[in-house]
Amino acid sequence: xxxxxxxxxxxxxxxxxxxxxxxxxxxxxxxxxxxxxxxxxxxxxxxxxxxxxxxxxxxxxxxxxxxxxxxxxxxxxxxxxxxxxxxxxxxxxxxxxxxxxxxxxxxxxxxxxxxxxxxxxxxxxxxxxxxxxxxxxxxxxxxxxxxxxxxxxxxxxxxxxxxxxxxxxxxxxxxxxxxxxxxxxxxxxxxxxxxxxxxxxxxxxxxxxxxxxxxxxxxxxxxxxxxxxxxxxxxxxxxxxxxxxxxxxxxxxxxxxxxxxxxxxxxxxxxxxxxxxxxxxxxxxxxxxxxxxxxxxxxxxxxxxxxxxxxxxxxxxxxxxxxxxxxxxxxxxxxxxxxxxxxxxxxxxxxxxxxxxxxxxxxxxxxxxxxxxxxxxxxxxxxxxxxxxxxxxxxxxxxxxxxxxxxxxxxxxxxxxxxxxxxxxxxxxxxxxxxxxxxxxxxxxxxxxxxxxxxxxxxxxxxxxxxxxxxxxxxxxxxxxxxxxxxxxxxxxxxxxxxxxxxxxxxxxxxxxxxxxxxxxxxxxxxxxxxxxxxxxxxxxxxxxxxxxxxxxxxxxxxxxxxxxxxxxxxxxxxxxxxxxxxxxxxxxxxxxxxxxxxxxxxxxxxxxxxxxxxxxxxxxxxxxxxxxxxxxxxxxxxxxxxxxxxxxxxxxxxxxxxxxxxxxxxxxxxxxxxxxxxxxxxxxxxxxxxxxxxxxxxxxxxxxxxxxxxxxxxxxxxxxxxxxxxxxxxxxxxxx
Numbered sequence: 001x002x003x004x005x006x007x008x009x010x011x012x013x014x015x016x017x018x019x020x021x022x023x024x025x026x027x028x029x030x031x032x033x034x035x036x037x038x039x040x041x042x043x044x045x046x047x048x049x050x051x052x053x054x055x056x057x058x059x060x061x062x063x064x065x066x067x068x069x070x071x072x073x074x075x076x077x078x079x080x081x082x083x084x085x086x087x088x089x090x091x092x093x094x095x096x097x098x099x100x101x102x103x104x105x106x107x108x109x110x111x112x113x114x115x116x117x118x119x120x121x122x123x124x125x126x127x128x129x130x131x132x133x134x135x136x137x138x139x140x141x142x143x144x145x146x147x148x149x150x151x152x153x154x155x156x157x158x159x160x161x162x163x164x165x166x167x168x169x170x171x172x173x174x175x176x177x178x179x180x181x182x183x184x185x186x187x188x189x190x191x192x193x194x195x196x197x198x199x200x201x202x203x204x205x206x207x208x209x210x211x212x213x214x215x216x217x218x219x220x221x222x223x224x225x226x227x228x229x230x231x232x233x234x235x236x237x238x239x240x241x242x243x244x245x246x247x248x249x250x251x252x253x254x255x256x257x258x259x260x261x262x263x264x265x266x267x268x269x270x271x272x273x274x275x276x277x278x279x280x281x282x283x284x285x286x287x288x289x290x291x292x293x294x295x296x297x298x299x300x301x302x303x304x305x306x307x308x309x310x311x312x313x314x315x316x317x318x319x320x321x322x323x324x325x326x327x328x329x330x331x332x333x334x335x336x337x338x339x340x341x342x343x344x345x346x347x348x349x350x351x352x353x354x355x356x357x358x359x360x361x362x363x364x365x366x367x368x369x370x371x372x373x374x375x376x377x378x379x380x381x382x383x384x385x386x387x388x389x390x391x392x393x394x395x396x397x398x399x400x401x402x403x404x405x406x407x408x409x410x411x412x413x414x415x416x417x418x419x420x421x422x423x424x425x426x427x428x429x430x431x432x433x434x435x436x437x438x439x440x441x442x443x444x445x446x447x448x449x450x451x452x453x454x455x456x457x458x459x460x461x462x463x464x465x466x467x468x469x470x471x472x473x474x475x476x477x478x479x480x481x482x483x484x485x486x487x488x489x490x491x492x493x494x495x496x497x498x499x500x501x502x503x504x505x506x507x508x509x510x511x512x513x514x515x516x517x518x519x520x521x522x523x524x525x526x527x528x529x530x531x532x533x534x535x536x537x538x539x540x541x542x543x544x545x546x547x548x549x550x551x552x553x554x555x556x557x558x559x560x561x562x563x564x565x566x567x568x569x570x571x572x573x574x575x576x577x578x579x580x581x582x583x584x585x586x587x588x589x590x591x592x593x594x595x596x597x598x599x600x601x602x603x604x605x606x607x608x609x610x611x612x613x614x615x616x617x618x619x620x621x622x623x624x625x626x627x628x629x630x631x632x633x634x635x636x637x638x639x640x641x642x643x644x645x646x647x648x649x650x651x652x653x654x655x656x657x658x659x660x661x662x663x664x665x666x667x668x669x670x671x672x673x674x675x676x677x678x679x680x681x682x683x684x685x686x687x688x689x690x691x692x693x694x695x696x697x698x699x700x701x702x703x704x705x706x707x708x709x710x711x712x713x714x715x716x717x718x719x720x721x722x723x724x725x726x727x728x729x730x731x732x733x734x735x736x737x
Contacts, residue, residue, distance in 0.1 A: 049178075049527040058528070059177040059576070060712055061227040063263070063688030064669065066603070066637070069625070069662040074634040086223045090232075093206050093224070094271045097236050098278030100206075101199040105244030105279070106286045108191060110298050115146070116424045117297030123375075123422065127407060140371035147367035148360075150465040155356045163461075164193025164468045166260065167519050169200045169238055171528040173231060174262045175688055175712060178528065193468025196241035196260075203237030204230065225638040231688075232268050235261050236275040245470065247283050249276035259519070262531075263688050315494070322488045323502060326481060330506020333480065335514035337473075337507075341458055342521050348462040349525075359464040366463050373452055378418035381445050383409035403431050403440060417445040421452075425471045432478045435497035443486050450479035469518065470508075477507030529712050531685045535678035536717050538727050544680050544694050545673030548708025550723045556581045556706060559599050559661050560620050564654040566607055570644040576604045577691040579706045580664045598705040600664035601691060608642040610663065611649060616656035628662040637663070670695050673707045681715045 049058045065071070119142045126135035154162045160181050168181040181197075207230040209216035224230060238260045243252030253272050257264055290298045352359050386395035386404060396406030396414040407418035420428045420441075432441070457472035481503020485496035510517045516524075523530045548554075555573055557566065559582040569578065578601065585597040615631050617623070670693040671680050684692055694707040713719055721728055 049176075049529070060529075060690045061172070061175050061177050061231070061688075062603070062640075062690050063175055063228050063231060064665075064690060065228065066665045067667045068600070068637070068665055069628060070632055070634050070637055073625070073629065085220065089220060089223060090229070091271065091274065093203075093233055094236050094275045095278055096206055097199065097203045097233065098240050098275035099282060100202045101195075101237065101240040101244050101275075102279040102282030104198055104202070105195055105241075106283060108195070110295055112191065112424070113298045113426075114296045120422060120424075124407075132408070136371070136375045139375055140368060143367050143371045144364060147363055147465060151360050151363040151463070154464045154466065155359050161194075161466050162464045163466070163522075165197030165200075165466075166193050166238075166468075167522040167526065167528065169197060169234070170260050170519055171523060171530050172200075173235060173238075173260055174530050174685075175690065176528055176530065191468065192242075192245040192470035194466045195245045195468075196238050196255075199237035199239075199241030199244065200234045201237070203233040203235075203240075207233045222635045222638075225635060228688075231263070232271070235268060236272045239272040240275045240279050243276035243279045244283065247280055249273060249280050252276040252279070259517075262533075262685065316492075319492050319494055322484065322492055322494070322499075326484060326499070326502045327506050327509075329480065329484070330477060330503065330509060332514075333476075334473075334507050334510045337454070337457070337476075338510065338515050338518050338521060341461060341518060342515075342525075344458050345462045345522070345525060352464070363463040363465055366459050370456055370460070373456070374421045377448055377452060378407055378415050378421055380448070381415060381417045381442065383413035384416055384442065385413055387439070403434055403437065416441045417448060420445075420449050420475075425475065429471065429474055429478065432475070432482060432500050433497050435495045438489070438496050441482060443483055446479050446483050446486075450476060450483070453479065473507050474504040477504035479503070480507075529716055531681065531712055531715060533685065535681045537678075539678035539681060539717075539720075540676045542677050542720070542724065542727065543673060544671055544675050544677055544692075544710060545697075545707055546724075547677060547710065547714060547720065548673065548694050551708055551714065554579065554706055554708050557602065557660060558582065559664075560617075560622070560657055560659050562654075563611070563616055563649060563656050563658060566611070566658060567644070567647075567649055567654065570604065570607060570611075575709075576711075577601050577709065578604070578607075579668075579693060579709065580660050581705060595701070596705050598670075598693070598695070599661060600666040601668040601693065602660050602664045605640055605642060606637055606663045607660075608644060608647060609636060609639070610658055611644075611647040612642065614653065616653055616658060618656060620657050621659070622661060623659040625662075632663075668693050673697050677715065677720070680710065684710070684712065684715055 119139065123135045123139045126132070126138060160168070165181065168178040172178050172181065205211065207221075207224045209218065209221045224233070235256050239252035239256035241252070242255040243249050246252075250273075253269065253276055256272055257269070261268075286295075289295070348362065351362050395404035396409060396412070397404050403419060404414035405419040405422060406413070407415035407422060409415050419431055423431070434440070453472055453476045457469070457476065460472070461467055461469060478500035481499040481501070482496050484503065485492075485494065485499030488494075488499075489496075515521070520530070520532075555569055555575060556579045557569065559580055580599040580602050582597045582599050585595050587595050587597075609632075613631055668691065669683070669687060669689055671683070673694050674697050680692065683689075690711065692710040694710060695705065696703050696707050
């Protein structure tokens with residue numbers, strides 16, 4: 001992460017020079033001007049992270065239900081019809097997410113198959129005429145042009161479109177608001193990883209009624225005007241994206257459950273499966289329509305990677321050993337791949353921070369290198385004779401697809417490496433997964449193919465184009481799976497196509513004992529405050545009260561507060577939540593002298609809304625219920641955004657008062673100061689909190705009711721270690737379960 005310091009600190013300096021009017025207040029930071037990733041002895045946090053290809057301000061999301069008086073009144077007033085309407089709309093939006101994701105995925109597949117198909121047909125035509133140089137120029141030129149268009153769009157118009165987008169979605173579902181990553185300006189041109197992002201963008205736009213500038217404010221959409229329901233909808237979108245890429249509904253749900261989502265429940269499981277089922281129906285309908293030749297070169301559309309409908313597989317006891325070996329090798333190779341990709345991304349950061357021109361040149365250089373390898377390497381392998389016993393399968397093939405591509409070979413021979421390289425990635429997967437082809441690919445060709453995709457997977461990921469890791473990793477894994485199948489041929493009866501599938505599956509998993517997943521690595525590099533499921537072991541040796549001691553004092557507000565004090569607090573802090581405390585409260589039982597009561601927590605957005613609506617009182621008093629409903633609705637409180645700089649308060653208004661009781665969340669999550677940080681972090685993550693109040697262990701006269709307040713930044717390991725470096729020396733610093 002330290003390798004990003006120069007870029008991020010430079011961006012932070014530029015933002016700070018623009019002044020407070022141009023920057024978005026960070027709700028999680030403890031100081032106003034804290035450079036990103038700077039280390040000091042105070043528990044602090046940063047407002048910046050890298051989203052897409054640019055440095056942005058980040059916030060946390062309000063997944064917690066804000067149980068203030070308006071929410072309670074709105075909930076009590078809902079009829080059974082409105083409750084049923086809410087449930088129906090959740091399923092309707094899940095259906096629309098699946099429908100739209102399936103339609104867009106179909107259009108993407110149509111475009112990819114036709115563009116790549118006509119390009120390959122032209123290249124094959126030049127090769128048949130033995131005009132090899134023209135074939136290379138045509139292939140490299142087409143790839144160069146396509147890369148140029150994608151890179152220009154990403155660099156100049158939609159920086160957040162670069163990469164797969166999955167780390168940002170994972171962070172969002174963890175509770176991090178990643179700016180612009182779910183807006184309509186994202187232009188995903190890839191397929192697998194970007195399709196996850198496309199599905200999530202569709203879900204976000206449906207949930208909020210469109211983009212921020214052109215939102216549809218229908219009355220029924222008020223039910224989804226909160227981060228909690230939008231999170232569920234985006235989870236449906238991410239699973240629909242994976243399903244659209246591989247036409248696998250169960251795979252899409254499992255991907256969302258295991259890799260992307262932080263919070264899960266059984267009702268969400270059924271809605272995500274419903275969305276993916278709709279995607280499959282849409283894709284199947286278009287595949288049936290395209291069988292009649294109405295879709296150009298669409299063909300199978302890259303939607304079936306391994307058809308097992310007519311395959312009968314038998315296993316034997318001796319097959320356990322090679323399958324176990326594949327799993328072990330997959331974990332080791334996956335960890336090595338993540339390690340080297342981490343290094344490559346650091347190098348790319350140095351190049352990308354030099355400016356837009358360098359980003360474009362890097363992307364175009366990778367495109368040229370890819371074209372040279374794809375076109376040139378098949379000339380290094382020997383032509384293989386077609387199997388005369390399998391006359392039913394066309395060998396050699398001269399079209400854009402097929403298992404036995406002729407390429408530069410004479411009649412009756414085929415080039416096995418060209419079969420995998422001079423085609424689309426989808427066809428390459430289909431070819432290498434093919435069953436009953438034990439002698440189709442030579443081990444030398446598979447070795448070249450494996451090494452090439454290892455290199456291309458490393459150098460391609462991270463350039464300024466939308467890209468994913470699924471297919472490169474699948475192709476790498478299937479290559480080494482086939483190589484192992486060839487080596488184990490005399491000792492096993494498992495088909496080599498199945499070995500390829502097992503190899504791809506093993507490489508898609510990660511050896512967690514060596515390093516984290518690639519998405520977790522990217523989250524760390526980008527500085528996104530993702531909370532992992534497992535706290536560090538040393539977090540059990542420190543309490544939340546000790547964390548509160550190394551933070552600035554908590555800022556509280558009175559239940560009936562003066563306007564001038566609210567304005568002062570909002571201007572001089574960047575906190576997003578403030579405990580509301582009442583002094584002199586007489587409890588039902590206890591001292592008649594009164595006590596100090598923790599009434600709840602009020603959000604910064606609600607304070608700004610009060611100032612905008614000028615809901616002020618001439619004297620210090622509690623308001624009536626009708627006064628609150630006359631000025632505010634639950635929909636008003638669900639709106640986010642707004643800056644204190646946008647509010648104008650007169651001198652006379654500064655002397656007035658605001659009753660914060662009806663706007664305060666009276667049931668915030670609290671922990672005792674003696675609780676361990678590990679336990680608090682698990683609670684914070686599982687419930688999806690934005691704020692956690694720390695209460696004193698002992699309740700007595702003169703003891704303040706709030707010790708401190710924790711946010712996700714306060715629970716991040718590197719922030720704690722920078723404030724308490726002695727913890728680094730504690731035993732068991734490695735991550736545990």
